[in-house]
Amino acid sequence: xxxxxxxxxxxxxxxxxxxxxxxxxxxxxxxxxxxxxxxxxxxxxxxxxxxxxxxxxxxxxxxxxxxxxxxxxxxxxxxxxxxxxxxxxxxxxxxxxxxxxxxxxxxxxxxxxxxxxxxxxxxxxxxxxxxxxxxxxxxxxxxxxxxxxxxxxxxxxxxxxxxxxxxxxxxxxxxxxxxxxxxxxxxxxxxxxxxxxxxxxxxxxxxxxxxxxxxxxxxxxxxxxxxxxxxxxxxxxxxxxxxxxxxxxxxxxxxxxxxxxxxxxxxxxxxxxxxxxxxxxxxxxxxxxxxxxxxxxxxxxxxxxxxxxxxxxx
Amino acid sequence: xxxxxxxxxxxxxxxxxxxxxxxxxxxxxxxxxxxxxxxxxxxxxxxxxxxxxxxxxxxxxxxxxxxxxxxxxxxxxxxxxxxxxxxxxxxxxxxxxxxxxxxxxxxxxxxxxxxxxxxxxxxxxxxxxxxxxxxxxxxxxxxxxxxxxxxxxxxxxxxxxxxxxxxxxxxxxxxxxxxxxxxxxxxxxxxxxxxxxxxxxxxxxxxxxxxxxxxxxxxxxxxxxxxxxxxxxxxxxxxxxxxxxxxxxxxxxxxxx
Numbered sequence: 001x002x003x004x005x006x007x008x009x010x011x012x013x014x015x016x017x018x019x020x021x022x023x024x025x026x027x028x029x030x031x032x033x034x035x036x037x038x039x040x041x042x043x044x045x046x047x048x049x050x051x052x053x054x055x056x057x058x059x060x061x062x063x064x065x066x067x068x069x070x071x072x073x074x075x076x077x078x079x080x081x082x083x084x085x086x087x088x089x090x091x092x093x094x095x096x097x098x099x100x101x102x103x104x105x106x107x108x109x110x111x112x113x114x115x116x117x118x119x120x121x122x123x124x125x126x127x128x129x130x131x132x133x134x135x136x137x138x139x140x141x142x143x144x145x146x147x148x149x150x151x152x153x154x155x156x157x158x159x160x161x162x163x164x165x166x167x168x169x170x171x172x173x174x175x176x177x178x179x180x181x182x183x184x185x186x187x188x189x190x191x192x193x194x195x196x197x198x199x200x201x202x203x204x205x206x207x208x209x210x211x212x213x214x215x216x217x218x219x220x221x222x223x224x225x226x227x228x229x230x231x232x233x234x235x236x237x238x239x240x241x242x243x244x245x246x247x248x249x250x251x252x253x254x255x256x257x258x259x260x261x262x263x264x265x266x267x268x269x270x271x272x273x274x275x276x277x278x279x280x281x282x283x284x285x286x287x288x289x290x291x292x293x294x295x296x297x298x299x300x301x302x303x304x305x306x307x308x309x310x311x312x313x314x
Numbered sequence: 315x316x317x318x319x320x321x322x323x324x325x326x327x328x329x330x331x332x333x334x335x336x337x338x339x340x341x342x343x344x345x346x347x348x349x350x351x352x353x354x355x356x357x358x359x360x361x362x363x364x365x366x367x368x369x370x371x372x373x374x375x376x377x378x379x380x381x382x383x384x385x386x387x388x389x390x391x392x393x394x395x396x397x398x399x400x401x402x403x404x405x406x407x408x409x410x411x412x413x414x415x416x417x418x419x420x421x422x423x424x425x426x427x428x429x430x431x432x433x434x435x436x437x438x439x440x441x442x443x444x445x446x447x448x449x450x451x452x453x454x455x456x457x458x459x460x461x462x463x464x465x466x467x468x469x470x471x472x473x474x475x476x477x478x479x480x481x482x483x484x485x486x487x488x489x490x491x492x493x494x495x496x497x498x499x500x501x502x503x504x505x506x507x508x509x510x511x512x513x514x515x516x517x518x519x520x521x522x523x524x525x526x527x528x529x530x531x532x533x534x535x536x537x538x539x540x541x542x543x544x545x546x547x548x549x550x551x552x553x554x555x556x557x558x559x560x561x562x563x564x565x566x567x568x569x570x571x
Binding site: 192193195199200 | 367386387
């Protein structure tokens with residue numbers, strides 16, 4: 001079996017299990033998994049950028065745009081179904097990245113990270129000042145239906161959860177296939193040696209620009225799903241700590257598999273929930289210590305545990 | 315014969331240093347040309363200028379009749395003017411096979427975009443396997459490039475340049491960093507692979523035995539100028555070449571040149 005098919009089947013099986021388990025889980029667990037998936041989508045975009053040699057400290061920008069676009073879709077465009085709201089969120093974020101990419105694709109390393117951070121903080125500033133979007137309070141977002149199913153019905157209750165799982169599946173399998181394509185193979189090549197990529201006839205800047213847009217689309221979808229799950233958006237989504245959390249998830253997970261961000265995000269959400277419950281005043285200390293341990297003992301992220309075992313078995 | 319590469323008055327200055335001084339070079343299609351000269355003679359600068367890494371201060375570069383002066387490396391590479399590097403520029407986190415696939419993949423994507431389909435053509439994967447065999451890189455197929463011995467990296471670097479379908483290949487010191495008893499084996503391998511595709515070759519070389527054995531013509535550089543140009547025996551006998559490049563006293567000991 002090809003590695004691409006193995007990844008796709010593995011993800012499909014996990015989702016099927018999650019789907020069966022969903023009605024049996026308490027409500028908070030369904031919410032927690034939905035949020036984890038939404039954040040993992042942003043981290044999946046970061047995985048693509050990190051494979052290309054870039055770390056963005058501003059993915060909150062696209063996350064916030066996705067969340068606000070979903071809300072604006074419901075309020076101004078009168079969308080009642082969650083599906084077009086998520087599509088609008090992803091498209092709006094992608095469009096913004098298409099424009100900002102003209103500048104961002106020229107920068108690397110810390111300059112790229114800081115510039116992406118700067119753009120997200122500009123959006124934060126704008127959102128805080130815009131009374132039409134509720135300034136610091138934000139506004140409520142709700143979909144009446146998901147795929148036409150009423151969210152109050154027994155099946156529709158799991159609608160947003162199911163939609164998040166579907167987007168995650170399409171996103172992860174899509175990115176996995178892309179990374180194995182001729183174009184996707186340029187990601188590690190660019191990270192290793194940009195000059196040689198240019199000397200092989202490809203435009204590094206165009207590939208970086210494309211990856212920025214792809215990562216933004218994923219982050220936008222993640223933002224829209226978060227807005228739907230939480231039922232609310234606020235400027236905090238664009239704040240630098242939100243962007244930092246996505247980098248945290250990406251580093252915690254590692255970049256060796258497209259499944260890693262999902263595992264990493266879920267672990268982080270669980271860890272935070274339990275830490276918050278048992279140590280409400282020092283939960284950041286617990287989360288920080290786990291991060292420290294991962295960096296010390298698993299520098300390639302949590303997913304490298306699987307790789308090491310496979311290597312040892314081989 | 316038609317010139318595939320032609321420079322006129324190609325000049326590059328770095329502050330007070332003139333690294334290329336009004337170079338007029340004409341390379342005929344199908345030839346194998348050696349570029350010799352001591353350190354700082356301007357050999358690599360010439361390659362960097364022709365392939366677009368450096369912008370000339372003045373002068374022009376024509377490839378197959380087309381003015382390519384000041385164009386970026388990726389556009390020049392796409393036309394079929396490719397190079398290898400003195401220090402191997404390989405993708406360290408990819409395997410030897412994947413390194414070749416980067417170039418082959420780029421070529422195949424471009425062909426699909428412009429010709430519509432790659433029907434009847436060999437897949438990039440098949441070409442990669444074939445190139446690995448031809449360059450005797452088979453045993454290193456799945457090894458990461460970062461772990462390969464220097465001579466193998468050198469070979470991979472040249473194979474990568476050949477993967478992007480050059481019409482003329484500029485090799486920057488293909489045998490530097492390769493042990494002296496492997497030099498001829500490497501050059502035999504490289505030139506055999508290159509001749510099979512009918513590629514014109516221009517290579518920079520320090521080892522005069524290697525130069526004598528493989529080239530039709532030699533260009534000798536000294537301080538950014540061409541001091542001799544012609545058949546190997548003729549250039550090797552040139553007094554300036556003997557003094558500045560080969561490092562032997564001038565013939566007859568009179569020093570008249």
